[in-house]
Amino acid sequence: MVEQTLVLIKPDGLSKSLTGNVLTRLSETKLEIVASRIVEVSKELAEQHYAMLKDKPFFPDLIKYLMGGFHKKKVMALVYYGDDAIAKIRKICGATNPEEADPVSIRGAYGRITTKGVYENVIHASTNPEEAEREIKLWFAPDEIIMDLYPVKTVKGTFEKKIWV
Numbered sequence: 221m222v223e224q225t226l227v228l229i230k231p232d233g234l235s236k237s238l239t240g241n242v243l244t245r246l247s248e249t250k251l252e253i254v255a256s257r258i259v260e261v262s263k264e265l266a267e268q269h270y271a272m273l274k275d276k277p278f279f280p281d282l283i284k285y286l287m288g289g290f291h292k293k294k295v296m297a298l299v300y301y302g303d304d305a306i307a308k309i310r311k312i313c314g315a316t317n318p319e320e321a322d323p324v325s326i327r328g329a330y331g332r333i334t335t336k337g338v339y340e341n342v343i344h345a346s347t348n349p350e351e352a353e354r355e356i357k358l359w360f361a362p363d364e365i366i367m368d369l370y371p372v373k374t375v376k377g378t379f380e381k382k383i384w385v
């Protein structure tokens with residue numbers, strides 16, 4: 221089945237200069253990248269992204285981690301598209317706990333658990349089509365993706381935005 225999935229290279233991945241390594245590993249899937257951006261993650265965005273984990277004891281540190289509180293304040297967000305995109309990407313990412321992850325997976329090779337107990341696992345990938353839709357819509361506007369992955373509508377109005385001077 222043709223699917224799309226959200227990938228985040230988390231702040232530890234960017235700070236450790238692993239971006240190229242991670243993208244190279246993901247290219248083994250032969251999937252297509254249809255969107256990418258570097259994001260300075262706000263508290264709102266981080267909390268919305270991990271909304272289903274809000275009652276977990278590790279939630280505050282997880283939000284701090286995604287916002288770059290332990291590293292640099294940036295995340296690389298991408299959308300991958302193609303046959304079985306969700307499962308293919310999840311397999312290369314490896315298990316959530318980097319110490320249990322297959323050592324040749326991205327998380328197994330590059331992740332760690334800090335002495336404070338934070339899972340610095342380098343990468344996020346959506347787990348199912350419903351999550352992928354929710355997450356892609358959270359991180360990207362329709363114009364930032366090279367195809368209309370979901371229904372869109374055009375709205376008219378006066379919007380404030382920055383332009384080059």
Ligand code: DAT
Nearest residue numbers: 273278282315316337338339341344345347
């Ligand atoms: P995944 O990222 O594999 O989809 P998840 O959605 O269950 O896993 O959790 C989201 C993130 O939360 C995960 O990447 C790292 C963190 N996390 C999960 N379980 C944890 C735990 N027991 N202790 C610390 N961090 C945890």
Ligand code: MG
Nearest residue numbers: 344345346347
């Ligand atoms: Mg998850």
